[in-house]
Amino acid sequence: MSLRRSVACVSAAVLSCLVASAAPAGAEEPLKRSDISADAIAPAFRLVAKRLMHSGVAFEGTRADLIAAAAAGVKVVRVYRESDAWVLDAAEPLGLKVVMGLWLAHPRHGFDITDTKAVAEQEQRLRAFVRTHKDHPALLAWGVGNEVETEVADPAPVWTLVDRMAAAVKEEDPDHPTMMVVADTGMDRLTPLAACCRSVDLLGINIYAGAYRDLPDRLTTAGIRKPVVITELGALGQWQAGRKPWGAPVELTSRQKAEFFTESLPWLRQQSQIVGVFPFLWGEKQEQTATWHSLLMPDGGLTAMTDALTRQWQVMDSGLPPAAPAPDLTGVGINADVFAPGAEVSSTLAVTDPQGQPLTTTWEVREEATDLRKGGDAEAVPPPVAVTVLEQGPAVIRFRAPEKPGAYRLFATVRNPTGKAATANLPFLVR
Known part of the structure; x- marks a missing residue:
């Protein structure tokens, strides 16, 4: 046929x-x-x-x-x-x-x-x-x-x-x-x-x-x-x-x-x-x-x-690859997994732009999700958590851990001027 x-x-x-x-x-x-x-x-x-x-x-x-x-x-x-x-x-x-x-x-x-x-x-x-x-x-x-x-x-x-x-x-x-x-x-x-x-x-x-x-x-x-x-x-x-x-x-x-x-x-x-x-x-x-x-x-x-x-x-x-690729995030790290309330948390990214464009990173801390479902059922998005930022840039952040004990997650979203994004996140615990 x-x-x-x-x-x-x-x-x-x-x-x-x-x-x-x-x-x-x-x-x-x-x-x-x-x-x-x-x-x-x-x-x-x-x-x-x-x-x-x-x-x-x-x-x-x-x-x-x-x-x-x-x-x-x-x-x-x-x-x-x-x-x-x-x-x-x-x-x-x-x-x-x-x-x-x-x-x-x-x-x-x-x-x-x-x-x-x-x-x-x-x-x-x-x-x-x-x-x-x-x-x-x-x-x-x-x-x-x-x-x-x-x-x-x-x-x-x-x-x-x-x-x-x-x-x-x-x-x-x-x-x-x-x-x-x-x-x-x-x-x-x-x-x-x-x-x-x-x-x-x-x-x-x-x-x-x-x-x-x-x-x-x-x-x-x-x-x-x-x-x-x-x-x-x-x-x-x-x-x-x-x-x-x-x-x-x-x-x-x-x-x-x-x-x-x-x-x-x-x-x-x-x-x-x-x-x-x-x-x-x-x-x-x-x-x-x-x-x-x-x-x-x-x-x-x-x-x-x-x-x-x-x-x-x-x-x-037989077409062409994307003309303006997303940032290339090759690694992410955090200085510890468990922190005392108010302790300093630091995280770094290994990230570059394939075309050498400037990068902007949005950092965000949220509580760990607890509304967990099966089969794709709708889940509630955990609320963001305000933290005291000590240093922030495209590849690094330092902040104070939340005072409230519990499980959290640090999110990094890196974008170039086209709006394309690379993402990573790391769970951490405060106790």
Whole structure:
């Protein structure tokens, strides 16, 4: 199948076109959806995905953020819920495609999957939404739920419900593929997916840190043949990070996160069963910290991570790297981990600008986050803490530790005149 025809398929009726094209010569009838597997459609799908879903991001942002994504080289955005439908209209003039999320209620939030009335109401809500938006030119696929199985002892009944919702979506819109999304929590959850969910065309997996490296082998061991999309790719989950003795997780610097994407994206593009990758998160969101997973600054500013992503997307398009890179923050240090109230705290950065531009650093102390949730649930941002500053510059700060004992975190945001940022933070304890 030619690349031109592949792209046309994606624009009109993605999976139906690909499945029909995958039918063997002389076949009496086209390949059925029930026959879909990585073996059957991965070559055709990858030809398309190389130009689309391998240039994707998970998106929770503003219209300005969406414009910035398109300018950075993004081709597909994945959104999570029906309230994000505005993204369809905003994406079309930018030439972006959308994996449109359909939010399914979670048992951990109190939804009873055995309540037939509640389940029927959820299905009717999804059907109505799909009927309204199924012909939108920016629509690429439907994302049916996101980690609905979180904190459920036996995920099988939940996934059966997801499959029912996917079947309902197919009845309303046979022309766009359905994708379910699960968390990567181990083989005990991965293996049952091999025999699950025949109405789901694509298996989405949210995966963090180096776990992507053995994913192809784990898919083979589990017997999963569906095409797979990495629906969230993050450098390091806060649940995976090393911790200080008092329990505070240690966040990577922006450079370390950028290096992760530089290493992971080319490798994932070479895996035939993985047909798309969505780095997490094009936007800004508090999860442990406001910078842990955010690819953007709160004001929409680009970062070292977005530079790394743009470089990878431009490789596929034979384009140019970012013209004005973010500052390069290669190290951060603090004179101790534990301080007496009012003691002197000092921190230094090893940071330069690739083009020799002047740098400005914003330093901030906040209490350590205590409103910690699972599954991406909204968290409260800890308040800033006023401290007595003794010295402050682009690469150094000295200040008095807070008088109140407790866990804190020192944040450094370094910007150049373009507004691009490098970030780092360090937890410390006052006692």
